[in-house]
Amino acid sequence: MPTLPPTLPDIATDPTTAALEPRPARDADWPAICAGFAHAFTDARSPQVWDWRFQRHLGAAGSACWVTPAPDGSIAAFVGASRHRGWLDGQDCNIWIGRDNYSHPRWRGSNAGRRGWYARTDAAFLQASATQATLCLGFGLARRVRLGQRLGISQPLTSGQWLACPVLPSDDSPGCAVLLQPARFADPIWDAFWQQRRPHIRAGICRDAAFLSWRFDPRQGVDYHCLGIHSLQQDAPLGYLVWRVLPAALDSPPALRHTGLQAVLVDAALPPHHAQHAWAQALCVLRRLGVAQVLTFSTPGTPEHAQWPLLGFRPCPPPVDSQPLFRSFSPHLPAERLEAQYALTLADGDLF
Numbered sequence: 001m002p003t004l005p006p007t008l009p010d011i012a013t014d015p016t017t018a019a020l021e022p023r024p025a026r027d028a029d030w031p032a033i034c035a036g037f038a039h040a041f042t043d044a045r046s047p048q049v050w051d052w053r054f055q056r057h058l059g060a061a062g063s064a065c066w067v068t069p070a071p072d073g074s075i076a077a078f079v080g081a082s083r084h085r086g087w088l089d090g091q092d093c094n095i096w097i098g099r100d101n102y103s104h105p106r107w108r109g110s111n112a113g114r115r116g117w118y119a120r121t122d123a124a125f126l127q128a129s130a131t132q133a134t135l136c137l138g139f140g141l142a143r144r145v146r147l148g149q150r151l152g153i154s155q156p157l158t159s160g161q162w163l164a165c166p167v168l169p170s171d172d173s174p175g176c177a178v179l180l181q182p183a184r185f186a187d188p189i190w191d192a193f194w195q196q197r198r199p200h201i202r203a204g205i206c207r208d209a210a211f212l213s214w215r216f217d218p219r220q221g222v223d224y225h226c227l228g229i230h231s232l233q234q235d236a237p238l239g240y241l242v243w244r245v246l247p248a249a250l251d252s253p254p255a256l257r258h259t260g261l262q263a264v265l266v267d268a269a270l271p272p273h274h275a276q277h278a279w280a281q282a283l284c285v286l287r288r289l290g291v292a293q294v295l296t297f298s299t300p301g302t303p304e305h306a307q308w309p310l311l312g313f314r315p316c317p318p319p320v321d322s323q324p325l326f327r328s329f330s331p332h333l334p335a336e337r338l339e340a341q342y343a344l345t346l347a348d349g350d351l352f
Contacts, residue, residue: 020076020107020117022124025065029075030056033067036075040102049221053099053350055082055214064096064132066125068107068117076107077117079125081136085206087198088134088333095205096129098138098325099350119147126153130329135338137326139349145325157324159339160299163308164316167263167286167293174280176232178271183228183240185212193237197269200303203333204343207269215267215347216242222352225263227285229271229278238271241282244352245289260292267347268296270304279311295319301343322351 025033034047045053055062065080079101086095103118129136137157140148148154183190190209198206205211216224222244229239243263263286270278286294296313298305328338346352 020068020070022066022068022077022117022121024128025067025078025080029067029069032069032073032075033065033078036078036102036104037100039074039104039106041100045221049219052214052217052219052221053082054080063099064125064129066121066128068121070104070107074104074106077101077103077121079118079122081125081129081138083133084211085208086134086204087201087206088203088330092206093134093330094132096133096136097205097348097350098136098140118144119151122148123151123153126327129327134330135326135328135333137324137342137344137348139322139346139351140325142321142323145323148325154325154327155335157299157326157339157342157344160297160324160344162316162318163296163298163313165294165296165308165311165313167260167283167291169287170283172280174277174284177277178238178274178281179230179232180227180241180278180281180285181230183226183237183242185209185216185226185240189236193239193269197303201343202301202341203338204301205348207267207347212240220350224266225285227282229269229274229281231274238274239269239278240267241265241270241278242267242347243286243294245291248292261290263289263291263294264346264352265294265296266352267345268304270307272303272307275304275307275311297324297344297346299342299344300339301341302345303343320351324349 034050037050054065061083063080063082065078067078068076070076081096081098084095084097086093103116107117126136145156149156186209188209190212194206194208216226225243225245227241228237230237243265246262246264248260248262298308324344326338328335
């Protein structure tokens, strides 16, 4: 792990007037980028986690990153995204997922806003992305979402909804129409599952074995519960559920405050004819884990969106000060269509 450079004293002049220039990141920048994460994030991950999240094991095909280097060797601002195969109207496309980005505390000016190095680096990154990606999206802090909207370089996705489902005590048997088993997403059976699922999705990330095995790998620095949904008659999966178990946040809104644990349903693919049975099985597992409530995020483009109310989910206040945002580079994916048809879940970002 690289040695963290010492915290530097504040510069004497307004940092936004310094002679800096955003540019594409190079391999040699990566130690300084990781050091900047440690300065900018209270829960900064190890360099190995950042390597995995930005798919550096895939080389240039794995991510697109821009930096604004500072004269002292630090990174004044960093903006990056992981590159993924997307699906739009029956055709493959390029979708980039924005990852954790930052501006170094030393190079933030007071009330810098659109003049700040983060905003300038983000604008340069998106301008360069226009010829390579169909869409760039992710989750961002609400204030940065507002800034991108003011600058005209990105806009919030407003059709999504946070949902909560209580995990209530029950003695009812969930039945045995389906079974939940640990999912090994690197298995090619998940490629076959995606081939069956994709006709039901108008726009979204290709959730094939490559994506699922990367997104829910322990090298993300997160422990996920990954369960495949199976029938008794065949080995091929009918769907999957992925969640994280977290302690109930003490500063949660009253409607979300519980004494037990919370689970965040990060991604799901439910079998249309067995959704009730699959979720009943999941609730049994969650009860055994001591979970009191499940949270998730859904958009109208996900096949499960209409199912959640039938399974006990209800709209709830946002549990975090973040929201999805996007920039479309394709005339075939205008904002109104993306709002209605893009299949976005919490897996399309790194909040959880």
